[in-house]
Amino acid sequence: MSKVIVVESKCGSLNIDKSRQATNRSNLEQDKEQWQAIVDGDENNKIIPTLVSRLEKNFEYYGFLKKSDITFTEVQKLAKAYLSADPWLQINYCRDSTRQSIDECVQTATLKKYVNDTFENIANGKEVPFNGQIVSKRQAVGLNGKQVKSRSIDAVGKIDNFEVKIFQKYSRVSGSGQTHQTVETQNWLEEVAKIKNKKMLFVAQLDGEEAESHIGALRALINKFDNIFVGNSEQVIDWLNAKK
Numbered sequence: 001m002s003k004v005i006v007v008e009s010k011c012g013s014l015n016i017d018k019s020r021q022a023t024n025r026s027n028l029e030q031d032k033e034q035w036q037a038i039v040d041g042d043e044n045n046k047i048i049p050t051l052v053s054r055l056e057k058n059f060e061y062y063g064f065l066k067k068s069d070i071t072f073t074e075v076q077k078l079a080k081a082y083l084s085a086d087p088w089l090q091i092n093y094c095r096d097s098t099r100q101s102i103d104e105c106v107q108t109a110t111l112k113k114y115v116n117d118t119f120e121n122i123a124n125g126k127e128v129p130f131n132g133q134i135v136s137k138r139q140a141v142g143l144n145g146k147q148v149k150s151r152s153i154d155a156v157g158k159i160d161n162f163e164v165k166i167f168q169k170y171s172r173v174s175g176s177g178q179t180h181q182t183v184e185t186q187n188w189l190e191e192v193a194k195i196k197n198k199k200m201l202f203v204a205q206l207d208g209e210e211a212e213s214h215i216g217a218l219r220a221l222i223n224k225f226d227n228i229f230v231g232n233s234e235q236v237i238d239w240l241n242a243k244k
Contacts, residue, residue, distance in 0.1 A: 002026040003102050005109045012107050012207035012233025016170050019106045023097035031094040035079040043072050050095070051075045103170040107205050107233060108155045111166075114237045119157035119164070127153040127165065129191035129202075134165070150191040151184050155205075159243045164201045165192070166236075171211040182214050189222050189230070201243065204230040 004022035007015050034047045055074055056067045064070060082093045104121055111119040125137035129150050137152060155166040167188045169181050185204050192202040206212055212232050222228040229239045 002030055003097075003100055003105060005102075005106055007106065007109050007113050010110065010114055010234040010237050012110050012205070013170070013172075013209070013212075015110055015233070016103050016106045016207060019102055020097040023100065023102055024091055024094060027097065028091050028094040032083065032090070035082050038079040039076055039083065041076075047095075048072075048075055051078050054078065103207075104154050104168045107168045107170070107207060108166075110233050111155070111157065111205075111237065111240070115159070115240045116157070119155055119166075121155045122153065124152050127156070129153070129165075129188065129195060131191075132194040132196065134195070134200075150188050159201065159240055162199055162201045162243060164203060164240065166203045166205055168205045169211050170207045172208040173210055181211065182218075185214070185218060185230075186221065189218060189228065192228060193222060193225060198227055200227065201240070202228045203236050203240070205233060205236045206230065207232050 002023065004019060004026050006018040006022050008018065009015065031047065034045055038045050038048065038051070052070060052075060055062060055070050055078060059067050059070065062070075062074065082090065085093065108119050108121050127134050128137045128140050130140040134153070151167065153165045154168040157164040157166070167185065169185060171181055185206065189202075189204060195202070204218065206215060206218075215230050215232070215235075218230045222230065229236065231239060
């Protein structure tokens with residue numbers, strides 16, 4: 001999948017929006033090539049499962065008794081319909097950038113540009129705050145025998161002698177999913193507050209109107225800790241740079 005990272009300012013929300021749109025345009029150009037290959041008879045094309053899943057969602061509408069009745073011929077028909085669609089509509093048929101974990105990449109790229117180049121995203125589950133330690137998710141599950149309350153650390157970096165551990169979220173509008181994200185952030189802050197190592201800086205980097213609306217309440221949870229910070233990308237950049 002092609003990710004296009006656009007970092008034009010310290011504003012994480014703006015960078016994410018521009019990166020999503022640029023990535024969708026890139027996805028469209030790539031997918032048009034794949035649609036044509038399918039029309040031309042490529043039965044092993046990598047995006048066939050995506051097209052099949054779209055047909056399966058409304059298989060009765062397409063005249064099938066069951067999902068398994070869908071054949072390559074119908075996949076070709078769908079790909080041909082995409083290719084012949086008005087370009088104004090085609091962008092809605094390509095892979096969606098929101099499913100490519102692009103937001104965290106943009107937030108980290110923003111820190112890399114405006115703080116220093118040590119910042120990078122790490123694999124999900126590689127580092128998790130748990131009972132006053134940083135462990136892997138597998139270790140944490142082994143230690144408590146059940147689901148771990150806190151989410152993983154999304155990105156890491158260094159400021160002088162400090163290690164920086166970052167939790168990242170982007171949310172524009174309110175809803176049940178966004179409420180869950182706020183609870184996840186609170187759980188993460190509660191776990192990092194248990195860690196006594198003052199050579200570690202912990203940051204919740206929250207971008208988007210909905211996510212940023214909770215910054216004040218979340219800061220109240222950690223106002224006694226000078227090594228923990230909650231803010232949007234611009235605020236995080238300023239806070240980290242002040243630690244140099």
